[in-house]
Amino acid sequence: MRVLGIETSCDETGVAIYDSDQGLVSDLLYSQVELHERYGGVVPELASRDHIIKCLPMIDLALRESNTRFEDLDGIAFTQGPGLVGALLVGASIAQSLALALNIPAIGIHHMEGHLLASQLTSKPPEYPFVALLISGGHTQLMACHQAGSYELLGESIDDAAGEAFDKTAKMLGLKYPGGPEIEKLAKQGATDRFTFPRPMTSKPGLDFSFSGLKTHTRNTLAAIERPTDQDKADIARAFQDAAIDTIRIKCERSLISTRLPSLVIAGGVSANQSLRKCLAELAIKHNVEIFYPELKFCTDNGAMIAYTGALRLKNVTTQNQSIQVRPRWPMTELEAISP
Ligand code: AMP
Ligand code: MG
Numbered sequence: 001m002r003v004l005g006i007e008t009s010c011d012e013t014g015v016a017i018y019d020s021d022q023g024l025v026s027d028l029l030y031s032q033v034e035l036h037e038r039y040g041g042v043v044p045e046l047a048s049r050d051h052i053i054k055c056l057p058m059i060d061l062a063l064r065e066s067n068t069r070f071e072d073l074d075g076i077a078f079t080q081g082p083g084l085v086g087a088l089l090v091g092a093s094i095a096q097s098l099a100l101a102l103n104i105p106a107i108g109i110h111h112m113e114g115h116l117l118a119s120q121l122t123s124k125p126p127e128y129p130f131v132a133l134l135i136s137g138g139h140t141q142l143m144a145c146h147q148a149g150s151y152e153l154l155g156e157s158i159d160d161a162a163g164e165a166f167d168k169t170a171k172m173l174g175l176k177y178p179g180g181p182e183i184e185k186l187a188k189q190g191a192t193d194r195f196t197f198p199r200p201m202t203s204k205p206g207l208d209f210s211f212s213g214l215k216t217h218t219r220n221t222l223a224a225i226e227r228p229t230d231q232d233k234a235d236i237a238r239a240f241q242d243a244a245i246d247t248i249r250i251k252c253e254r255s256l257i258s259t260r261l262p263s264l265v266i267a268g269g270v271s272a273n274q275s276l277r278k279c280l281a282e283l284a285i286k287h288n289v290e291i292f293y294p295e296l297k298f299c300t301d302n303g304a305m306i307a308y309t310g311a312l313r314l315k316n317v318t319t320q321n322q323s324i325q326v327r328p329r330w331p332m333t334e335l336e337a338i339s340p
Helices: 033-037 044-065 085-102 111-120 162-172 179-187 212-223 230-259 274-287 304-314
Strands: 002-007 012-019 023-031 075-081 106-110 130-135 140-147 150-156 263-267 290-292
Touching: 002 044, 002 085, 002 304, 012 044, 012 304, 023 044, 023 304, 033 044, 044 085, 075 085, 075 111, 075 304, 085 106, 106 111, 106 304, 111 130, 111 140, 111 263, 111 304, 130 230, 140 230, 150 230, 162 179, 162 212, 162 230, 179 230, 179 274, 212 230, 230 274, 263 274, 274 290
Parallel strands: 002 075, 075 106, 130 263, 263 290
Antiparallel strands: 002 012, 012 023, 130 140, 140 150
16 A cells, blocks of 8 residues: 655645555655745745645655556545644645545545654554653644544643744744754753743643743843843753753653553654753653654654555545645544554
């Protein structure tokens, strides 16, 4: 079975082909980072227009490099949500049109399920059930994953996502977009003992997150310094990152204790952060649990996770809805379990 996957939810065009016998036979990614860099964040209209330009040539290339003919495809998976509506519509229109022309199913995939299931694209995938921490530019969620497609929400951010907090903090410090890797780099030069930032929502029980107060605290700390030097900025980046990571650690620890599940799967762009990984590795030793990450290249947006999730979900497709529909907001708990 061969499935083409198309990811266009935000600022990366991802096109991949997954074969149930051979694994990934093509995996192409185009990042729009340079396009949005000078605006300090993603400009939705520019993102949509760029997906239109890149998507079809990338599909052509993916087919060519994997020796796949259109008639070899069994399904076309696309990111149906959550994401930017215009960007999602590009992938959805292309997928639905191709599927209609080829008379094969189009499979709408939940972007965050794609991130989560990207952890399965390895030789030693995690076994269900497990706790998942999804930390990306748009989401911060802790879930109990009972089987593929069966997810129970344990906690989530009530305001900014973790990645969004990194991006906004980076912007305040005059760093370029995307801010996560920039903060990580700058924080290495920062002092650990100069500022201590709050760990929001950790003093009371519960698994929800809030990052907007931490962002405001960062802004106020910066504003209180008359002419911030590079060292001041590095110290602030360090304090922000330490607080964000420590908050995530506390919530992960609580979720492992309350669910008593034996492993933790971490996905989404923020999971590329090496200090976070180090901190969670210590947590894993303390609680004797195993931690799984997708390969680094699958931590951020990609088409491979959409093609793979599409291949799993293809079995579940019964009726074919040919209308072009996207779901910019889409709770993951509404997904149907995937039959094993
Ligand atoms: P995603 O939404 O999954 O595509 O991930 C993108 C988000 O991950 C952005 O908010 C980035 O700033 C963030 N990110 C990427 N690398 C890192 C890093 N090393 N540390 C913290 N955040 C990161
Ligand atoms: Mg993403």
